[in-house]
Amino acid sequence: MLRLPVFTTLLGLAQATAGELHPRNVSVSPYFNAVSDFIDNIQDQIWPINQEIHENPELGWEEERAHQLLTDFMQDQEGWRVTKGVYNISTAFVAVFDGDANQAGPVVSFNAEYDALPQLGHACGHNLIASSSVAAALATAKIMQEKGLGGKVVLFGTPAEESLGGKIRMLEANVFTDHKIDVSIMAHPSTSDTPYAITSSTDRLDLEYIGKEAHASASPYEGINAQDALILAYNAISMLRQQSVSTDQIHGIITSGGSRVNVIPNLATASFQIRSNDEASLEVWTNRLMDCFEAGAIATGATLNLTMRPYGYANMVTNEVMAKSYAKWFTGVGGTLPDPVVDKLREPAGSTDQGDVSHAFPAIHPFFEIVTANGTVPVTGPHTTAFEVASGSRPAFERAMRAAKGLAGVAVDILTTDGMMDDIREEFETQNLAKRLVKSLYIQRR
Ligand SMILES: *[C@@H]1O[C@H](CO)[C@@H](O)[C@H](O)[C@H]1NC(C)=O
Numbered sequence: 001m002l003r004l005p006v007f008t009t010l011l012g013l014a015q016a017t018a019g020e021l022h023p024r025n026v027s028v029s030p031y032f033n034a035v036s037d038f039i040d041n042i043q044d045q046i047w048p049i050n051q052e053i054h055e056n057p058e059l060g061w062e063e064e065r066a067h068q069l070l071t072d073f074m075q076d077q078e079g080w081r082v083t084k085g086v087y088n089i090s091t092a093f094v095a096v097f098d099g100d101a102n103q104a105g106p107v108v109s110f111n112a113e114y115d116a117l118p119q120l121g122h123a124c125g126h127n128l129i130a131s132s133s134v135a136a137a138l139a140t141a142k143i144m145q146e147k148g149l150g151g152k153v154v155l156f157g158t159p160a161e162e163s164l165g166g167k168i169r170m171l172e173a174n175v176f177t178d179h180k181i182d183v184s185i186m187a188h189p190s191t192s193d194t195p196y197a198i199t200s201s202t203d204r205l206d207l208e209y210i211g212k213e214a215h216a217s218a219s220p221y222e223g224i225n226a227q228d229a230l231i232l233a234y235n236a237i238s239m240l241r242q243q244s245v246s247t248d249q250i251h252g253i254i255t256s257g258g259s260r261v262n263v264i265p266n267l268a269t270a271s272f273q274i275r276s277n278d279e280a281s282l283e284v285w286t287n288r289l290m291d292c293f294e295a296g297a298i299a300t301g302a303t304l305n306l307t308m309r310p311y312g313y314a315n316m317v318t319n320e321v322m323a324k325s326y327a328k329w330f331t332g333v334g335g336t337l338p339d340p341v342v343d344k345l346r347e348p349a350g351s352t353d354q355g356d357v358s359h360a361f362p363a364i365h366p367f368f369e370i371v372t373a374n375g376t377v378p379v380t381g382p383h384t385t386a387f388e389v390a391s392g393s394r395p396a397f398e399r400a401m402r403a404a405k406g407l408a409g410v411a412v413d414i415l416t417t418d419g420m421m422d423d424i425r426e427e428f429e430t431q432n433l434a435k436r437l438v439k440s441l442y443i444q445r446r
């Protein structure tokens with residue numbers, strides 16, 4: 001269903017016409033028209049970049065073309081200082097715009113993602129993330145310059161979001177702390193609109209059961225069946241699912257069993273992803289699953305080799321003060337949002353390395369609905385072919401530009417509203433931000 005808002009010209013809504021994607025509620029902010037005009041005017045320069053990234057998908061850590069395109073574009077913008085391949089991370093970048101040096105002010109930052117998925121291309125729409133963060137950063141800098149505001153606007157090029165933890169590597173390299181950011185802002189395409197990203201804490205692991213080969217007919221009693229160990233563990237997990245809450249998830253694939261039908265398999269392998277509400281509950285859930293993995297080994301005598309992959313992701317913690325600012329701007333440009341009370345009761349879905357950023361700095365990661373060229377929502381969601389097709393459409397890009405007005409709005413509010421940064425910090429300090437408990441470990445045991 002297409003959810004274009006029906007706007008009228010009542011209540012101080014200047015220049016809005018019915019069905020228009022970007023109507024304007026000028027009561028939102030004195031800077032409302034300036035931000036909206038800027039993004040309306042620059043979007044045709046960003047559109048070809050959006051398309052070039054979409055049509056040339058690159059996997060995490062290999063985004064050379066996107067990195068080049070985006071840094072070239074930012075270098076052409078007046079007043080921006082661009083560092084390519086920042087901190088030896090070849091496809092990451094930082095672009096900085098300085099405010100009035102005679103005044104103190106917050107450092108507002110945006111994250112631009114641009115990696116794609118194996119086989120599926122831009123089925124997660126990260127081209128739209130790059131476009132919206134670039135547009136929002138430039139619009140914020142424009143206001144900063146025109147109004148002579150203090151502070152800084154920083155745009156980070158953050159590669160390898162898909163399972164590879166690009167932002168975590170940047171956190172560990174102190175890229176964000178060295179730039180003294182006060183807040184981190186970005187948005188992600190989706191099948192509905194919300195200022196509140198509710199995502200799981202997650203870890204990935206690789207399992208190996210190592211058994212002992214034997215002739216399956218002549219001497220099976222000499223063998224240790226690694227495949228049986230894996231099947232037992234899989235079944236134990238399947239049973240555990242009934243006794244676990246829906247937010248404790250595990251999904252996985254068996255990647256190998258035996259290789260010959262008449263030989264007792266001496267190696268069986270699988271990969272799993274574990275998710276839970278937050279860092280603390282993920283640890284409890286992980287321990288329950290460990291018992292299932294071990295059960296397979298104990299019952300069969302196989303050796304369990306379990307490797308946690310580096311860079312599990314923390315759950316996203318949305319800063320409420322920033323989310324409210326986004327909601328005000330986003331509805332001001334014609335977006336519709338669910339009732340926040342109901343919206344925040346959603347269960348988590350998916351995971352992002354912006355979650356780890358949100359444990360280190362006040363952050364937001366709103367989702368914005370996209371549509372295909374014919375105006376339909378790709379309801380199958382991200383990581384599907386339909387979403388990949390939609391991500392390359394002009395209507396989806398228009399939605400990204402509308403979200404960009406909301407993102408820029410948050411930054412402009414922070415730069416121009418006395419006390420807002422204090423409120424954001426105060427909220428951040430009272431949030432229970434657990435440190436990552438299970439980062440990466442290597443376990444080998446019976
Ligand atoms: C316009 O924005 C103001 C300030 O956020 C808000 O109070 C008002 O309800 C908005 N008007 C409409 C019609 O949404």
Ligand SMILES: *[C@@H]1O[C@H](CO)[C@@H](O)[C@H](O)[C@H]1NC(C)=O
Nearest residue numbers: 085086087088089173174175
């Ligand atoms: C980048 O790599 C070079 C060469 O390995 C090293 O000398 C330098 O210290 C590194 N810089 C950073 C910021 O890590």
Ligand SMILES: *[C@@H]1O[C@H](CO)[C@@H](O)[C@H](O)[C@H]1NC(C)=O
Nearest residue numbers: 206207208210305306307444
């Ligand atoms: C354990 O599994 C990891 C990941 O699959 C593999 O790299 C490693 O070689 C394995 N170790 C042993 C002792 O089998």
Ligand SMILES: *[C@@H]1O[C@H](CO)[C@@H](O)[C@H](O)[C@H]1NC(C)=O
Nearest residue numbers: 372373374375376386389390
């Ligand atoms: C709209 O476009 C999508 C993507 O090309 C397609 O899958 C879908 O069937 C189309 N829907 C209609 C109603 O034309």
